[in-house]
Amino acid sequence: MPPHQACSRSGPATPIQISSGATIDERYLEYAAHGGFNNQRRNLFHGLLMAHALNRVLLLPPALSHRAAPHYGQCPSHVAPPSAILERFEKAAVNAEKAASIKKPQDLPSASLQRLLNFTQVADLVAVADLGAVDTSSIASALVKYDCTNTIWTFASSNGGCRARDGWRARGACRCRDVSKTLGTVSQPLLRIGSTFKGFDTDPIRSTVWGARLQRATLTYTDPMLHVARHASSKFARNRNYVALHLRGGDGEFRRRFHQTVRNAFKELITSYLARRKKATAPEVLPVPLYVASDTSYRTSREFREGLARLAAVVRKEAGGASGEAITVSYLRKVVPDAQKAVVEASDTPQNGRLLAHAPDLDMHLDLLICAHALLGFGGTAGSSVSSSIRTLRKYHLSDERAVVNSLADH
Secondary structure, eight states, X not given: OOOOOOOOOSSOOOOOOOOTTOOOOOOEEEOOOOSSHHHHHHHHHHHHHHHHHHTOEEEEOEEEOTTTSOOTTSSSGGGSOHHHHHHHXXXXXXXXXXXXXXXSOOOOSEEEHHHHBOOGXXXXXXXXXXXGGSOGGGSOEEEEOOOTTTOEEESOOTTSSOOOOTTTGGGTOOOEEEHHHHXXXXXXXXXXXXXXXXXXXXXGGTTXXXXXXXXXXXXXXXXXXXXXXXXXXXXXXXXXXXXXXXXXXXXXXXXXXXXXXXXXXXXXXXXXXXXXXXTOOSOOXXXXXEEEEESSOOTTOHHHHHHHHHHHHHHHHHTTSOOSOOEEEEOHHHHOSOHHHHHXXXXXXXXXXXXXXXXXTHHHHHHHHHHHTOSSEEEOOTTOHHHHHHHHHHHHHHHHHHHHHHHHHHO
16 A cells, blocks of 8 residues: 655635736636536535635536536546546536527526526635636646546645545555645646546635635525525515425435435424424414425325324424414425526526526525525435535525524514
């Protein structure tokens, strides 16, 4: 087994400073995402870190559908070379931008990440640009093959080294590399790498303020998305006082253990609901709204009905044994009958609305936001990256939502 190589740096690179009217001597970083959107979200976080470390403008690939997204770039990276990965994403980005000239909305393979997510709060740390808006064919590029089977990239390390992940070092294939040292010497205007999904050790910087800001940017949706989610939740719950449940079962892994998923999700939901009720001073108002986000049918599930009955019993007890209906169930199609139309109406211009409305998995994003806004509690699928993102969103945004709720109550 090769010796463990220490890698460290004195600190983060000087961030790009952006001011009104200022021009940047642009050097770009281009990467390829892959997999479902939450995997693409992790790609984005690592891409933001790399761009910050290398003082480059990050070219944002388009968001791709979970089902249509290529598996290029996954470990091992030889599934497709980085050049093939990036070529496909470049074409998808260009196709997304052409939607502005479409008179009638139609299905598109992609949509800009910059229209789906809000990066304004990290503009002082890293500059971003849409891949489809930059003619990369006219820029001299340096291609770096990113192979996550034998490389661990690090951003910074406070203890003089980095730790191996996922047993790679145990297989004798760990090589610890500092991003700023290994890629900072690339002088070409365009640095193109493959997927940043695996092989990137971010633990040393996750606790830093600026690292947390970059991570939060990957979970901060644009105003139209937030507006639709808030308006939808206000239809079935007053002041966001509802509980939410995410049940994943659409693929084989979760479908095989869907019944266990339902039981565990309700158990988690009841626990979080009771924790919230302990802090409440006002009596319970019945019925308590329950929002269910799911990629599969759940209404015929015996475990779901039993879990709903257990939750109803807990709610009645908290309400002092009140009788009557304890729980009302809502879902996306009930509160947002036409998600695309709602997003278009919430956008500043019809053109931007059409582009955002064709973001892949639009229903999933709205489900995620509505679950994140539930003040009374949340229960999610164990092992699901979507549920994990919802929990992170709740951590970051519930304090913001409480401020919104208080302002609405004042009016």
